[in-house]
Amino acid sequence: MSVVQVIPIGGVGEIGKNCTAIRQGDDIVVIDCGLTFPNEEMLGVDIVVPDFTYLIENKKHLRGIFLTHAHEDHVGGLPYLLPHVDCPVYATEFTHALIRNKLEEKLDVRSLKLKTFKPGDVLEAGALSVEPIRITHSIPDTCAMAVRTAHGIVLLSSDFKFDFTPVDGKLSNIARLGELGKEGVLLLLSDSTNVERPGWGPSEREVSAGLRKVFLESPGRVLLTTFASNIHRMQQVYEVAADTGRKVAVVGRRMEQNIETCAKMGYLDSPKGVAVRLDDLRHYQPHQIAILTTGSQGEPMSALVQMSKEEYSRLRIQPGDTLIYSARPIPGNEAAIWRTINRLFKQGARVVYESATPIHVSGHAYQEELKMMVNLTRPYYLAPVHGEPRHQYLYNQIVQDMGYPEQRLFTLQDGVPLCMDDTKAWFGDPVPCGRVLVDNSGTPGISDEVLRDRYHVAKDGLIVITVVIDPEKGELVGDPVLQARGFHGPDGTLDRAHDILWDALRALNREELRDVNKLRHDMTDLVRRFIHKRASLRPLVLPTIVEI
C-alpha cells in the first residue's frame, strides 16, 4: 500500500505561511495556504509566501485546498498559488466570505472553484478524505482537519484553543476528536505557538469584563484597536458598549469591510441602535462614544497611526480619550506600536495596554490545552507546527513528559516529507521549498541580489560614477562625474574619491580605456576600496560608462 507523505510547504520552524500537503500515491490534499510578514532585514518586501513549486509541478494530483480558517497566515498565499493550479478550494461559508474581498483584488474569482463545507462533512479527495471538525479560535468557524489515509488519520489541529465559553457559543467538537482518537490517529500536527505558557488560557469571554471596566471608568471617548479579523472581540465591544451606554463607530477600511460582511451573514450581532456611522458621533457626548479602529500593529497607513500623528482627517484624538490596546504585538512590530502609543499619550489620551482584568487573550492553546489535545486524540506520531524551533523543542519536551517516547516525536522542516506506512515513519527526500518575497507592487520573486543592493544603500548610501568614453579614439571625454545619494561620511570623501578616480583614469592607455567591462570593474573597485579605507563605509557603487 502507498506510503503517506506529510509535506510542510510552509509553517514549520516558523510562525506563518502555513501550508501542508498530504500525499498518498497520486492524490494530494493541501491544508491551508498562508502568507507571512517580512522581517526587518527584508527591505521593501510586502509579504512572504511559500515557494509553491512542488504543488504546481504536481498540480494534476491536487484534489483540493482545504482552509481551516480565514487568518492571513492560513489563506493569504492563495492569490499566488491559485493562478497556477486548477483544484477546488474548500472552506466554510464564513471563511470564503472573509477572503473573497481580498481574492477579488488580485484574481477573477468567478474562475475559481470555491466550495463550501460545514464542520462534520466528509469531503472525498481521491483515495483520501478530509473531515473538518469545529474547534475554537480567535475567528469564527475554525476547523481542525482529519485527513483519512490508508495508514490512519493525519489530524491537523489548526490554530486552536479549548474555549468553553466562546463568544459565538459554538463549542469545539471535543467528542469527535475523542472518537477519532479511538479510531486511530496516525499523526497529530499540533499548534505549538503558546507552548511557553503554562496552564490553561483564559476564555475570549473573559475579555468582556476587562472591557466593561475600562468603558465604565473612562470619562471620555473609548477607542479600541484590535486585529480586523477579530470578530469575537468586536462582538464584545458592541455588547459592552450597549451595556455601558455608548454608541460604536468603526474606522479603518478592512475592519469596516469585515464588520459589514459578518453582520450580513449573522456572525456579528450588534444590539439595536448601538452601531453608528462616524459622522453621527457629533450627536453624542464623549462618554457616550466608543470607536473600533485598525492599527493594532502600528501599520503606518492605518487609522490609529494616522490619528496618533494628527494626520487623520476623519477623526482627531482629544484629551480625555482612552485607547484600549486589545491585541498582541506581532514580533518585529513592537517599536512601531510603542511609538504610536507614546504619541497618543502626548496628545493627552490615556492608553490601556495592560490590565489586571484582561483586555486581550490569545487564540492559541496553552500547555494544558496542548496536552488535552494529545490526550483526546492519542496520536501514534506527533509533530508540532505553527512554531519556531524554540516552540518545537519545548512542545516535544512537554509531550515526552506525558510519556511519549522521543522516536515518535518529529521536528519537521519545511520541504522535508514525513513518510509513514503501517510500521514506521521516516524523513523522505526534500522537495523544492522556500520563501518567495513579494514586493510592494504585488510582484513575487524579489531576489537576494536586489535585497543585498537595498541593504547596502539603506546602510551607507550609493555612489553613481559616470564616465564618457570615445571608443574610436580610445579617449576619455570630460572628467568622471561622481554623484552620491543617501551617502554621509567625513567631509571631502567624495571629492577625494573623484580625484583618485580621475588620476587613475588618466593613467590608462587607449587599449585599457576600450576594455569597458574591465574598466567598469576597476572603477567600482577603486572607489569602493577608497571609501571603505577612509570612512569604513560600504556604499553601493554603480558605474556607468557611456560610449559615444
Add this chain to the structure above:
Amino acid sequence: MSVVQVIPIGGVGEIGKNCTAIRQGDDIVVIDCGLTFPNEEMLGVDIVVPDFTYLIENKKHLRGIFLTHAHEDHVGGLPYLLPHVDCPVYATEFTHALIRNKLEEKLDVRSLKLKTFKPGDVLEAGALSVEPIRITHSIPDTCAMAVRTAHGIVLLSSDFKFDFTPVDGKLSNIARLGELGKEGVLLLLSDSTNVERPGWGPSEREVSAGLRKVFLESPGRVLLTTFASNIHRMQQVYEVAADTGRKVAVVGRRMEQNIETCAKMGYLDSPKGVAVRLDDLRHYQPHQIAILTTGSQGEPMSALVQMSKEEYSRLRIQPGDTLIYSARPIPGNEAAIWRTINRLFKQGARVVYESATPIHVSGHAYQEELKMMVNLTRPYYLAPVHGEPRHQYLYNQIVQDMGYPEQRLFTLQDGVPLCMDDTKAWFGDPVPCGRVLVDNSGTPGISDEVLRDRYHVAKDGLIVITVVIDPEKGELVGDPVLQARGFHGPDGTLDRAHDILWDALRALNREELRDVNKLRHDMTDLVRRFIHKRASLRPLVLPTIVEI
C-alpha cells in the same frame, strides 16, 4: 536672585541620550552625556546623540560634566561633545576606567580634564555645587546627584533601584537622601523606566539562585549572555561557576575588556582558578565549562550571533549546550534576538530565557521603590525622566496617588527649560535641541534628505537614467540608458519606461535639450510617474545628464 533652569538636552519623553543642564546665572553644570540607539526607520544610523548646540554656545559657562554611571545612555555622547567644550568631566574612578577605552578610540584622552570623585564629595561648580550620593543600579558606583542651587536642591535620581543585597555589598546611601529631603529638595528628577511594574523589584542577588539552578541541571556546557557592562552579573557567574565546579571563559571583545579593567581595579573578584582562557577549555569536560558571551541584543557582529550562524571560528555550539539569556531585549531588537535563539535551538542547544527562579532582574526601580524615593526626599516639584510619554504619564499618576497636587508635577520635554525661583516654577523658552544621527563611519549629522533617499531605495529600489547631450548642437547623443538596482516590479516595467523616456526626449527641440535643469527634472518626473502608475512603486530616480 537668579532663576534656576533645568534644561533637558536629552533623555525626557524617551529612554536614552540622557543629558541634563542645570543653570543658575552664568553657571551651568551638566549631568550625564548619553547616546541612544536608532529606531528601525533610521536606516544606516549607528548611534544617536543629543544636539549639543546649547552647551557649545554656552561653553564658557560650563563648570563641569558630572557622570552618574558608565552606561552608554549616560556617557556615550561624550566623544561628540568634548571636542567642542573645555570643562572638566567628573566621575568615579570606576566610571572613568570603563569609559576610557571608548573615549580613546575617538579622542586624545590626554587633552581631557578627567576628574574623579567619591560618593559624598561636594564638588564646587561656580555658584552651584554637586554632591554625588551612592545608589544601587546594575553597574557599580552609580550616583544620584544633588545639585545645590540658590533655591534649593535639584536632585537627579540617576538610574536606580533600592537593592538591599547588592552583589558588591555597597548599599544606597538612603540616610543621606533623607537628610537632603529634610534640608529641602526643590525638584526631584526621577527615573521612571519601570513605573509600569507594580511592587518592589527583586535584588540582583536573587539571580544567583536562578543561575545556580540552571548550572546544576545542565548536562553540558553553559553559556551565558548579558550586557558587557553588567559587572555584578558576571561576578555572580564566577561565583556560581566556582560553586558548581565549572571554569569560566569569556568571548566578545567589549566583555573581555571590561572584565580585565574591573578585575584590575578590584571590582570583579573571580574565585581562584575559575577564570580560564578560551583555548584552555579543551582541557575540561562540557559539564565543567561556563562561557560568558556578548550578543544579548542580537548584534550581528557579536560572538553569540556568529556562533548561532556557525560563523565563529573560536567556538562552536554543540548539542547539549545550554545558553542562559540573562538580559532584557532593548525594544526594537526582539526579532533579531529570537532569530538568534531559534538558530541555537536548531543546532541542538537549549536556551533558557524564562525561568521560575529569575535569571535576569532589572536595574531600575519598580513602583514602590519610586514612591520610596519620593517619600525619602520629599521634593517640592517632581518630574519623571528616563521615560517615554507613557512612563511620564504613569509616574505622574502614581505620585498624585501619594497626594502630590498636579501643579507640582511636570512632564518635561527635551529642550524646554523648567525655570524655578523661590515662589514658582514655569516653562521657559525652548533652547536649540534635537537629535544628531551618527553614521557607521562615526560622522555625525546625517540629514533627513539622506534618510529619505535611503528609505526610498530600501523600499522600492533605484533607477539611474543617463542621457548624453551635445549642447552645442542641441542634440541627444545615443539613446538614454536606464539602470536599476534593488528594483523589482512587473516584468517589462523598465523597458517600457525606457521607451516612454526615449519618445519624450526625441520630441524635444534644441532649446529644450539645452535647458539641462528642466530636462533633469522632467525626465525624473516622467519615469517616476510611469513606474508609480504601472506598479505602485516609488523607487529613487537619479538622472545624470552628460554634456559633451
